[in-house]
Structures are given as C-alpha cells and as structure tokens.
Amino acid sequence: MSATARFPLPPGSTLGILGGGQLGRMLAQAAARLGFDVAILEPEADSPAARVAAHCIVGAYDDPKALKALAELCPVVTYEFENVPAVAVERLVGLGVEVAPGALALAVAQDRAAEKRFLNEAGAPTVAFEPADTPEAAAAAALKLGAPCLMKTRREGYDGKGQRWVEHAADAPAVFEALGGRPVILEAPADxxxxxxxxxxxxxxxxxxxxxxxxxxxxxxxxxxxxxxxxxxxxxxxxxxxxxxxxxxxxxxxxxxxxxxxxxxxxxxxxxxxxxxxxxxxxxxxxxxxxxxxxxxxxxxxxxxxxxxxxxxxxxxxxxxxxxxxxxxxxxxxxxxxxxxxxxxxxxxxxxxxxxxxxxxxx
The missing domain is CATH 3.30.470.20 (ATP-grasp fold, B domain)
Known part of the structure; x- marks a missing residue:
C-alpha cells in the first residue's frame, strides 16, 4: 500500500498520472523539472507520456492490479483527462492514495447536466439548458428553449464530438437517436x-x-x-x-x-x-x-x-x-x-x- 502523503511532497517522491497522452507527457516533464519521478498508468505501452516517465504501468484505468501497482509507487495521483472511471478514483483512495483533483470535480465534469447545475449554483452563469433522456423529452426541451439549439450527449464527447444542432424542434427526436439514444442536454444558443x-x-x-x-x-x-x-x-x-x-x-x-x-x-x-x-x-x-x-x-x-x-x-x-x-x-x-x-x-x-x-x- 502507498505510504501516506505528507505535504509538501518532497523532491524525489513519485507522482502518479492516469493517462499517457500529450497532457500527461507535459505534466511528467514539468514534474521532472521539480525533482519528482512520475509513474504513468495507461492502456498503451508506447504512449507519449510513458516515454518521458520513470515508470509505466500498462493496464486499463479501472484494472485493480494496475491500480494497486500505481498505489504502491505513488502517494499522490492526478490525471490528464476528465473521463477517468469513478471506480479508479475510489480504488486509489481506498488504497490510501491522495487523488487530486478530487472525486467531486470528476463527477461534475463527466455529466454536462450536473456541470451546468453546479455552475449556476456556484454563481457561474451559463446558457439556458434542459436535460432529456428520451426522444420525446428532447422534443419538449427544444420547444421550451426554442430552435435552433445545441444537443450534446451528457457524458463523453470532446473536440466537437457528441453534439449536433437541432434546427427545428420537430427534428429533436431524430437528432437524439443520431447521438446514440443516450441521455443528452440541450443548450440555448449563445450569441x-x-x-x-x-x-x-x-x-x-x-x-x-x-x-x-x-x-x-x-x-x-x-x-x-x-x-x-x-x-x-x-x-x-x-x-x-x-x-x-x-x-x-x-x-x-x-x-x-x-x-x-x-x-x-x-x-x-x-x-x-x-x-x-x-x-x-x-x-x-x-x-x-x-x-x-x-x-x-x-x-x-x-x-x-x-x-x-x-x-x-x-x-x-x-x-x-x-x-x-x-x-x-x-x-x-x-x-x-x-x-x-x-x-x-x-x-x-x-x-x-x-x-x-x-x-x-x-x-
């Protein structure tokens, strides 16, 4: 089990990063400048981050053995992308590892409807929005917001993926199905x-x-x-x-x-x-x-x-x-x-x- 993290973490300690892409690579390079070693957990062995890190654990992000190996190396773990499986964070915390940012930030960022609600409650304004779990609810939401409006899957999707414009409210059910028939959020356009x-x-x-x-x-x-x-x-x-x-x-x-x-x-x-x-x-x-x-x-x-x-x-x-x-x-x-x-x-x-x-x- 990982040693309990004591802050500030001294140089020579090992930091864990979930994800081996470019953000993980640049985080590892920054950590090295400060005297830290880095352990990457990533499904691909030849990832960009792994090639500049001291350790690479190859495995799925929710693989119990891989997470245990990471915990044994690192008192603190962070991540390069927001779609980290919640179970991965739970396992790491259960193994005595500090995970930052914490579980609340992940939960909010992984669901667009939860994100919008959180932001408004925190005093950070957003466009008007409506969640929808069915084609019928999507049509009703489009009518309420007014078309055109933007429909996005509530989970996953980035760089423009997982979203489409609804030009007319009557089109909403078809757009809902085109996005995979999954829970969505509809957003009023921002001028x-x-x-x-x-x-x-x-x-x-x-x-x-x-x-x-x-x-x-x-x-x-x-x-x-x-x-x-x-x-x-x-x-x-x-x-x-x-x-x-x-x-x-x-x-x-x-x-x-x-x-x-x-x-x-x-x-x-x-x-x-x-x-x-x-x-x-x-x-x-x-x-x-x-x-x-x-x-x-x-x-x-x-x-x-x-x-x-x-x-x-x-x-x-x-x-x-x-x-x-x-x-x-x-x-x-x-x-x-x-x-x-x-x-x-x-x-x-x-x-x-x-x-x-x-x-x-x-x-």
Missing part, C-alpha cells in the same frame, strides 16, 4: 462576441492563482489557435477571476482547471464548460509565463506554493493537427517560435500532434 478561457489553480492551502485570459478560435469543434493575454477590459478580467475562484472553492479543488467562456455583447461572461485538468488553451503559458500551467498543476497537487501567473509576453498558440506536424522545420527556423511536439507515432487526420507558441512581442 457571443468571442470565445475566451481562463486557466486557474487552487493549492492545498486554498490559495487561488489565475492566469490572464486567452482568446480562442475553433474550427469544426477543434481548437486551432489561442492568443494570450487576450485584449479585455479590466472589468472582464475581474469577472473571469471571480468565476474561477467561485468554481475552484465550490469544488474544494486542488490543481489546475480550464474554464471555457463566452463573452457576450454586453460584456457578461457565460461559462461554456469546465475541464478539471490542464487545458489546451493554457499551452501558451509554457512560453508566456514564468510558471506554466503544467508546473502549476504539479505544485498544487504536491502541496507546494503556487507560482506566479503574470504574463511575460503575448503569445499565439497554434495546434498542429495530423500531417501539419511535418511543418515543424518551418517553425523551428523562426526565432520567435517555440515548438512542442508530443511524440505520437501516427499522424491521423485532426489528431493533435503538437503545438507551437509564437512570441508576438512585449505586452
């Missing part, structure tokens, strides 16, 4: 000016640190580029900081969180969704801040003081999707650009293979 996001962190002592806002641009549901710090009014920045603090404190959160926002015409911010982990829209911090989101997350879960979050430069982050990764020589030749590649073996269409951060000059 937003632009999409923003805020990356924030909360330490084990309750301290909160918030990064400057990023302005984000998506194509086909996938993030293409972020520019940060976004040009926003001081009131908008303060509004985002309040939302972040309310969400983090209501969750009793430990670690970094990504909060996607809609900026409305009148300046009001609505929360689109939260991600209880480091986030694609925070990659700019690697080259734009003294302490990036990955180191910040490790600091938080290890019980270290949070680092500074102010920006040193304006950065444009561009995702490299699929075969675009082959353009790395072009970006590597640009003195103002920093290349971050994920080490994935196969460049599939739309797959995130890396990103570049282009420094756009002083603030």
């Amino acid at each position: 937003f000016v632009r999409e923003l996001s805020v990356i924030a962190a909360r330490g084990r002592d309750g301290a909160v640190a918030v990064y400057p806002l990023a302005e984000n641009h998506h194509e086909k549901g996938v993030l293409r580029r972020s520019v940060a710090p976004a040009r926003v009014a001081p009131e908008t920045a303060a509004q985002a900081e309040r939302i972040a603090a309310r969400v983090l404190n209501a969750l009793d959160y430990v670690g970094v969180i990504g909060i996607e926002l809609f900026e409305m015409a009148g300046g009001k911010l609505l929360v689109n969704e939260i991600a209880p982990r480091v986030h694609n829209t925070g990659h700019w911090t690697q080259d734009g801040c003294e302490v990036d989101q990955f180191e910040q997350h490790i600091r938080a879960v290890a019980g270290w003081p949070l680092g500074p979050t102010h920006a040193r430069a304006q950065v444009e982050m561009l995702n490299l999707l699929g075969e675009e990764v082959e353009t790395w020589p072009k970006y590597a030749a640009e003195p103002e650009t920093r290349v971050h590649l994920y080490g994935k073996r196969e460049a599939k269409p739309g797959r995130k293979m890396g990103h570049v951060n282009r420094l756009r000059g002083p603030l």
